[in-house]
Amino acid sequence: KQEVTQIPAALSVPEGENLVLNCSFTDSAIYNLQWFRQDPGKGLTSLLLIQSSQREQTSGRLNASLDKSSGRSTLYIAASQPGDSATYLCAVRLNAGGTSYGKLTFGQGTILTVHP
Amino acid sequence: EAQVTQNPRYLITVTGKKLTVTCSQNMNHEYMSWYRQDPGLGLRQIYYSMNVEVTDKGDVPEGYKVSRKEKRNFPLILESPSPNQTSLYFCASSLGGLAPLHFGNGTRLTVT
Numbered sequence: 001k002q003e004v005t006q007i008p009a010a011l012s013v014p015e016g017e018n019l020v021l022n023c024s025f026t027d028s029a030i031y032n033l034q035w036f037r038q039d040p041g042k043g044l045t046s047l048l049l050i051q052s053s054q055r056e057q058t059s060g061r062l063n064a065s066l067d068k069s070s071g072r073s074t075l076y077i078a079a080s081q082p083g084d085s086a087t088y089l090c091a092v093r094l095n096a097g098g099t100s101y102g103k104l105t106f107g108q109g110t111i112l113t114v115h116p
Numbered sequence: 117e118a119q120v121t122q123n124p125r126y127l128i129t130v131t132g133k134k135l136t137v138t139c140s141q142n143m144n145h146e147y148m149s150w151y152r153q154d155p156g157l158g159l160r161q162i163y164y165s166m167n168v169e170v171t172d173k174g175d176v177p178e179g180y181k182v183s184r185k186e187k188r189n190f191p192l193i194l195e196s197p198s199p200n201q202t203s204l205y206f207c208a209s210s211l212g213g214l215a216p217l218h219f220g221n222g223t224r225l226t227v228t
Contacts, residue, residue: 051214102166
């Protein structure tokens with residue numbers, strides 16, 4: 001069974017710092033990995049999606065990398081801002097044949113606080 | 117505006133009283149799915165649907181039912197709710213199984 005772990009569980013940094021969030025998964029047979037942001041009391045917002053054949057994706061100050069063979073992904077946030085404060089989650093789609101790619105497994109998230 | 121709409125946002129009910137949480141998307145997405153989010157357990161998938169009349173179990177399907185009679189709607193049915201189904205529920209959709217997921221704003225369910 002796929003297990004997804006995110007480290008650290010919480011992170012507090014001063015504004016302006018570059019930071020890295022980690023996501024690891026136990027089964028490398030994945031279709032893709034997606035990073036989300038969740039604000040308190042809100043739904044999840046998609047940040048970046050990396051297909052299994054890709055190594056990284058970039059959007060603005062965000063860069064996500066994927067090393068499928070080692071079961072790891074990192075989300076890099078450059079020049080952090082207080083508005084980046086949220087919970088960040090990663091999720092992987094299974095690749096086990098048939099319609100298995102409909103199954104998603106989430107990590108428990110990293111709570112990020114960026115203070116002015 | 118492209119969106120996933122869940123109703124209701126908040127629901128308090130009693131054990132055993134059947135309820136339905138609705139989910140609708142206006143993006144013509146083929147894939148839809150339901151999740152529950154619990155402290156310490158994170159987000160767990162309940163059911164998903166690859167297309168109309170095609171549904172499959174996620175990791176925690178016990179006590180839930182779904183149906184996909186039309187593309188835009190994917191209701192979650194609790195036939196006999198129990199207190200352990202108290203949770204925050206999310207519906208999501210995507211254009212195909214490999215595209216980015218779009219989430220609704222959630223339904224907070226309390227079963228007493």
